[in-house]
Amino acid sequence: MAKRELLVDPILYDVNRSIFGIDEIRCYNSHRFEMEQLTGILYESFEMKSIVGYLDVTDSSFWVRGHMPDFPLMPGVIMCEAAAQLTSYFANKYQLMSGSLLGLGGIDNARFRNPVKLGDRLVIQAKMIHYKKILIIAEFVGLVEDKIACEGIIKGVPVKKS
Secondary structure, three states: OOOOOOOOOHHHOOOOOOOEOHHHHHHHOOOOHHHOOOOEEEEEEOOOOEEEEEEEOOOOOOOOOOOOOOOOEOOHHHHHHHHHHHHHHHHHHOOOOOOOEEEEEEEEEEEEOOOOEOOOEEEEEEEEEEEEOOEEEEEEEEEEOOEEEEEEEEEEEEEOOO
């Protein structure tokens, strides 16, 4: 099997140096408390329609206590949520969607290749492959160090706040 190509060349960012932190993320994403699944942004390029962010997995992550307590593994659905939040951040920041809130419209071709454990930094790369005012589609790859943990396609749709 051929090795999967990454969406963003890791030479373009430093995994130990954020360009934006949680305060900047909160300007564009409304998630708070336990549902915040991004820690920082490492790279973004509007021209390349690409972004790289990360989530540090700590013992305060809400799922750690109950998701196999003797060997906590990050649930795949949380990995996908982190990718969705990264896509939402990019779409909101660059006003790619109509409406003020990006909702999850679907996940396609999700694959989970390696575990994400307590103490890991999940680095998520995303690349917008389609965006119109009513639908955004982004490919994502999640990495822990140099190993692919997850990959898939995120679809986002605008949600109107009532």
